[in-house]
Amino acid sequence: MFLFFLFFAACTETSEREILDRSGIVTGPLTTTGQGDAWVFLYRPGEGPPGAPAAPRFVSAVSAKRLQTDPRYVIANVKPNPYRLFGILDVDSDFDGTIDVLSQPTAGDRVSTPVDFQSQPGRGATVPLELGQPVFTEPPAFSLEGVAGDDLVLDFALDAITPLTLLADPVGHFEPKQVGFTFGLLDADGDLRPDDADGDGTPELTLQLFLRWLPRPGQLPEDTTVIVPLAFDPSPFLRTLEGRVGATVTADRLQVVMVPLAQALGPSEDGGAGVRPYGAPPAGDYELVALAAGGQFWRVPNQLALKSQNLRLHIDRVSR
Numbered sequence: 001m002f003l004f005f006l007f008f009a010a011c012t013e014t015s016e017r018e019i020l021d022r023s024g025i026v027t028g029p030l031t032t033t034g035q036g037d038a039w040v041f042l043y044r045p046g047e048g049p050p051g052a053p054a055a056p057r058f059v060s061a062v063s064a065k066r067l068q069t070d071p072r073y074v075i076a077n078v079k080p081n082p083y084r085l086f087g088i089l090d091v092d093s094d095f096d097g098t099i100d101v102l103s104q105p106t107a108g109d110r111v112s113t114p115v116d117f118q119s120q121p122g123r124g125a126t127v128p129l130e131l132g133q134p135v136f137t138e139p140p141a142f143s144l145e146g147v148a149g150d151d152l153v154l155d156f157a158l159d160a161i162t163p164l165t166l167l168a169d170p171v172g173h174f175e176p177k178q179v180g181f182t183f184g185l186l187d188a189d190g191d192l193r194p195d196d197a198d199g200d201g202t203p204e205l206t207l208q209l210f211l212r213w214l215p216r217p218g219q220l221p222e223d224t225t226v227i228v229p230l231a232f233d234p235s236p237f238l239r240t241l242e243g244r245v246g247a248t249v250t251a252d253r254l255q256v257v258m259v260p261l262a263q264a265l266g267p268s269e270d271g272g273a274g275v276r277p278y279g280a281p282p283a284g285d286y287e288l289v290a291l292a293a294g295g296q297f298w299r300v301p302n303q304l305a306l307k308s309q310n311l312r313l314h315i316d317r318v319s320r
Contacts, residue, residue: 027074029072030128032071037063037089038087039062040062041059042058053291053297080118084114086112089110092106101297105135105296106139107136111131138170139292143167143300144166144300145167154314163256165254166209184241185206185241192245208290211227211228211281211286214285223267228259233255237251260281262280287301288300
């Protein structure tokens with residue numbers, strides 16, 4: 001038995017050394033079409049822009065001064081796995097990595113196309129990034145209309161439909177004329193025709209609104225997210241868009257409803273990412289997320305020191 005433990009310990013130590021030795025450096029040249037500080041984010045596969053906000057695995061910053069002489073990023077100690085890379089050129093110097101909703105591109109910035117790649121054992125990867133795609137709008141910042149206090153119960157019964165009104169709000173950080181809910185017709189497959197995934201005859205829009213459950217430790221696997229979609233009447237906007245892919249409209253006020261049917265986003269049986277029904281929204285705290293095309297987002301509550309942005313959203317009842 002003693003020999004077995006010695007053998008097991010030796011194998012464990014070797015394995016740990018091998019894993020460390022197999023880590024590599026992810027690096028690459030940065031091509032820009034403007035001036036500013038560059039930020040490069042390394043996400044797990046399927047996370048980050050243009051999808052829902054997610055915490056990156058690594059972040060690398062390159063100052064505007066260094067970009068002039070050494071335009072490249074470096075991320076060390078990256079284990080051999082698939083990743084997604086995304087970059088931002090902060091042209092207007094308003095990026096703030098210490099505040100969640102300010103850690104994203106804003107109007108006037110330049111961004112890259114998200115790049116999926118594989119980091120190789122011991123070698124990492126060389127992935128060029130072109131920070132050249134202009135951002136024309138501010139994030140879809142908002143506050144909730146008619147909410148008094150700092151606490152909001154989202155529903156009182158399993159069959160409740162809860163109306164909420166979202167108001168575009170520059171929150172003291174953005175250009176007011178460029179803040180709003182800007183969206184168009186979704187064309188995820190790039191065939192220049194509006195998508196209608198559920199076949200209900202109504203085209204889907206690029207703006208997504210949903211509640212995301214904030215579970216306590218142990219309530220949900222780390223790789224799973226539970227959301228509750230929010231719906232709004234698209235009719236006025238569809239008439240304006242007239243079926244044109246690429247056209248956009250902007251609203252400064254949206255009335256949405258929460259239908260209490262939750263969805264779980266996470267790994268599927270085939271190893272990819274999947275969506276499955278979760279049942280009634282679980283009790284607990286939530287954040288309200290607005291996700292625009294390209295990955296710009298807003299959520300309430302957030303880390304801004306504003307009363308309207310620190311509203312607690314929760315469901316008190318116990319799901320059944």
